[in-house]
Amino acid sequence: MATYLEQSLTKLKEFEGCIPWMYRDTVGKITVGVGLMLPDANAAESLPFLLGSRPATSQEIAAEYARVDSLPQGRASAFYKSPNCLELPQQTIDAKLTSVLQGFEATLRTHLPHYDTLPDGAKLALLDMIYNLGPAGLFKDFPHLIAAVESGSWTEAAARCLRRGPSAARNAWTREQFLSAVVTNIQAEAESLLKQIWRLIRQIWNALFGPR
Template identity: 35%
Template sequence: MSGVETSNQGTGWNDHDTPYGTIHSYDGDNSSGGTGGNAGNGHDGIGDSTKIDIPTTKEYNGVLMSMCVNNLKKHEGFKNKMYKDTGGNITVGVGHLLATAEMAAALPFKKTATINQGHGNAEDVDKSVSAGDIKAAFNKYAADSSAIPNIHLTNDAVISECIKDVQITETGLRSLYTGYDAFSNDRKVALVDMGFNIGIPKLKSNFPNFNAAVNRGDWPTAAAESHRTGLDDSRNPRNKDTHDQLLSDK
């Protein structure tokens, strides 16, 4: 996505209140009349360096959820529009897989429309997209990778889906590790990343030594057994981050 991704300081960066807490993101240089997007209802401005802060609710601890979401964002990216991952799968948001057109249509995609206000003034507004149009866009993109759908999710919607994905992953992790809820936050972040990235079924079947080490609290062995093949370690520190997080009791 476009936007400032190399720094989160300076002109144009501001704190924005959203349903998930304050997000520090880029919304343009307001002092010179720029509008840009905002971190909540907009659909740009969240880059690699943006920190997403999520408050605690009755359903989850905000500190841990923020850590998980930011860790996934670091490794998966944050994209408001559909894209195809390295395996050619249609994805959106923070690595959220859209396996079918129906899954895409279940999300609140928007389309930007320009409203002419007269006297040379115009305003861009987001309008909802029908389920039929979302499915059509998905199917066209599935058949033609150059036909990237011109529809998007707001930043709030992306964060909301990521929170749901973390919760689903944690449910699966609790079925694998009886002591999961007592683990340190860093270790939970590492496990969420592995469960999300490769899926709970593959984590269960393909990492028996890792799982056994986690269940007996042998974190050095778990860290050594956590390495995932297929990741480009020279470009993505995902394996290293997971290794280090598993060794942390914070």
């Protein structure tokens, strides 16, 4: 079964798109993979782009960066693909995204000391939001959501997670993750109650008939 971090990676690729070639995003920044911004040609050259089946040279990467940079912004990612464009291996894209998610988790742990004890659904929702909004956007613009997370009020968190910008489907998915935490809590409480009942039954049995 996939871990919550693996599930997060899969959903972010679905929501953000996963483009192996360089393209210009909606604000004109040269980007690759799952929203990995490349501020200059040096940043692109640090990545293991391929030309067909062989590694691309630094000169080829710099030339491809310049080609994409010369094209107009505001086009679909496919517009920036040429017949011989360089592509980033999927393993590299996944590794970069995993590293970004781990960095965001470190930020979440700093702000939410009990982060590691949260239900997986809540972690998935928070990772989606912090990736989409950035740490400042999440913690400064969603104080009621953060308060609900800190108190474990998952129904309230679900009601406070709506963002402007992401699709209705993405907002709905994030809301569902917070609501799934409600079920997780109920299951945990039920299991705890059953254990307590079982211990009580054993104590009564031992008192009446002696240890088995």
